[in-house]
Amino acid sequence: MNTIGIGFIGAGDIANLHAEAINDLAGAALIGLWNRTSEKGKAKAEQFGCKTYATVEALLADPNIDAVFVLTNMETHCEYTIQAAEAGKHVLVEKPAASSIAELEKMLAAVQKAGIKCMPVHNYIYEPGIERAKAMIEAGKLGDITQFYMMYNIHHADEIRARYPGVIRQILTHHSYTMLYLAGEPKTVSCFMNTVDDTLAPQENVAMANIQMQNGTLSHLCASFANDDHAGDPWTCIIKIIGTKGSTRYSYRDFVINDRNGAHSQTYQNYPESIKNTATHFIDRVVRNSEEPLSSLQDAITCQRVIEACETSVREGLHVKMMN
Numbered sequence: 279m280n281t282i283g284i285g286f287i288g289a290g291d292i293a294n295l296h297a298e299a300i301n302d303l304a305g306a307a308l309i310g311l312w313n314r315t316s317e318k319g320k321a322k323a324e325q326f327g328c329k330t331y332a333t334v335e336a337l338l339a340d341p342n343i344d345a346v347f348v349l350t351n352m353e354t355h356c357e358y359t360i361q362a363a364e365a366g367k368h369v370l371v372e373k374p375a376a377s378s379i380a381e382l383e384k385m386l387a388a389v390q391k392a393g394i395k396c397m398p399v400h401n402y403i404y405e406p407g408i409e410r411a412k413a414m415i416e417a418g419k420l421g422d423i424t425q426f427y428m429m430y431n432i433h434h435a436d437e438i439r440a441r442y443p444g445v446i447r448q449i450l451t452h453h454s455y456t457m458l459y460l461a462g463e464p465k466t467v468s469c470f471m472n473t474v475d476d477t478l479a480p481q482e483n484v485a486m487a488n489i490q491m492q493n494g495t496l497s498h499l500c501a502s503f504a505n506d507d508h509a510g511d512p513w514t515c516i517i518k519i520i521g522t523k524g525s526t527r528y529s530y531r532d533f534v535i536n537d538r539n540g541a542h543s544q545t546y547q548n549y550p551e552s553i554k555n556t557a558t559h560f561i562d563r564v565v566r567n568s569e570e571p572l573s574s575l576q577d578a579i580t581c582q583r584v585i586e587a588c589e590t591s592v593r594e595g596l597h598v599k600m601m602n
Contacts, residue, residue, distance in 0.1 A: 279305040282561050283342045285367075286311035287334055287358050288349035289322040291540055292372060292553065296347055297326040299554035306561045312337045314350070334358065338365035345395075345565050347557070348372060352443070356381035363392040370560045372399045374443075374451045374585075375578040382582055386575045395564050397556075397571035398578045400455040404555040405548060407528040411519055412460060414526060421523030426461040426497040428453045429513035434503040434541045436478035444481035446471060446588050449501035453487075454581040455573050457499065460519060462491040463580070468597045469588035474504040487588050506543065514546065 284300055286293055289311050300308045310329040313319030323330045331337040338346070338361060345368035348358045356376045362369045369389070375398040376382045389396040402408060414420050430449050434442075442448045446469070457464070467489050471482035483503040490496055500513075507513045515530040530546035539545040563569045587598040 280566075282306045282565055283309045283340075283344045284561070285309055285331075285337045285340065285343040285346045286313075286349055287337065287346055287362070288351075289313040289319050290349060293322060293326075293347075293349050295550050295553040296349065296370075296557050297322075297328075299557035300561070301326070302554075303558055303561060305566070309340065309342050310337060334361060338362060338367060343367060345370065345561070352447075353377055356385055359385045359396060360388040363388040363394050363396065366392060366394060368394050368560075368565050369396040370399060370557065371396065373401075373455075373578075374447055374582070375399075375575065376582070379579055379582050379586065382575060382579045386579070389575065395568070395571075396575055397560050397564050398455075398573060398575060399553070399556055400452075400459075400571075400573035400577070401552040401556040402452055402456045403459045403572050404559050405528070405552045407532075407548075408456070408460070408517070411517075411526045411528065414524070415460060415519070415521075419524055420519065420521030420526065423461055423493075423495045423519060423521045425518075425520040426457055426491075426495055427518040427520075428456060428497075428499050428516070430501040430515045431505055431507040431513050432503070432515065432542055432546075433506045434483070436475065438541045439481065439483060439503045440479035442481070444471070444473075444485070445483055445501040445503055446485045446592075447585055449503075450485060450487060450499055450588060451581055451585060453499040453501065454584040455577060456517065457489070457491075457497050457584075458577055458580055459573060460517075461495045461497055462493045464489050464497075464584055464587075464600050465492045466490045466597055466599050467584060467587040467591055469591040471592050482592075485588070485592075487584075487591075489584070515548075 312331045348371040469487040471485040487499040517528040533547035535545035
C-alpha cells in the first residue's frame with residue numbers, strides 16, 4: 279500500500295482529531311504542518327510527530343505531500359484551497375467551506391481545472407447511523423419521507439462563541455448538508471433567530487429554520503449555543519426522519535463520556551468519531567481510490583444558499599424561495 283502523505287494548513291483544536299485519525303490509519307502519514315502562529319505550530323508538530331513549514335508555499339512544494347487539510351478560519355479557506363489545487367494537492371477543507379457562494383464557485387473552478395479531489399468536512403454524514411438511515415431511505419424502507427428534524431442544544435460560553443460566527447453559519451451549516459444528504463433539495467426557507475445576552479458576542483446564539491423540500495418533505499432545523507437540554511431524551515444533537523412506512527433517529531446522547539471536551543460539558547463521542555471517520559474516508563476512498571465524496575463542493579454551494587436564505591429571511595422577514 280502506497281503511503282498517502284498529508285499536510286495541515288492550520289493547527290487549531292480541530293487538528294487534534296484529524297491528526298489522531300491519520301496517525302491511526304495504515305497507509306497514511308502526517309508529514310507536516312504550517313500554522314499562522316509559529317510557536318503553536320511547533321508545539322502541535324511535536325504533539326503529532328511531524329515537522330513544520332515556514333510558509334504555506336513551502337508545505338505545498340513538498341513532493342511527499344499528496345493532500346492537504348485546510349483547517350484555518352473560514353475566511354481563508356478559499357485562498358488556501360485554490361493554492362493547494364494549483365499545486366496539484368488534493369484538499370480536505372473544514373466547514374463552513376467558505377464565506378460565500380462566490381468563494382465556493384471559485385474553489386470549484388480551481389479544483390476542476392487542476393483535476394484534483396476536494397472534499398468539505400461535512401462530518402455528520404460519515405457516521406454509521408447516518409449512513410444506515412441513508413440506505414433505509416434509498417431502499418424505500420421508510421416510505422415517502424414526510425418530516426426531517428435536526429436539533430442542536432449545546433451551551434457555549436460567551437468567550438467561546440465570540441470566536442465563531444453565529445449559529446446560523448456555524449451550526450445550521452451542519453444541519454443543511456445533513457438535510458441535503460437525507461431529505462433532498464430545498465425549495466423554500468423561513469428562519470428566525472435570537473441573541474440571548476449580547477454583552478460579549480452580538481452574534482445570534484439561537485436560530486430555527488423551517489424548510490420545504492422540492493419533494494414535499496418538511497424540515498425543521500434548530501441550533502442553540504445559549505443552553506443545554508437536560509430533560510429526558512434531551513435534544514443535545516438529534517436527527518429524526520419520519521416516513522410513511524417507518525422512522526429513524528440519530529443522537530449524540532447515545533455515546534457519552536463524562537469529561538469536558540472543548541466547549542462541550544461532556545464528550546459526545548459521535549462528534550470526534552465523525553471527524554475521524556471523515557478524514558479516513560477522504561484518505562482511503564477519495565484520494566486513494568478516486569471515489570467521489572459523499573458530500574461535494576457543489577453540495578457546499580447548495581448549503582451556502584440555504585444559509586444565505588436563512589439570513590435573508592431573518593433580515594427581511596421573508597419566506598425565501600431557493601434559486602436553482
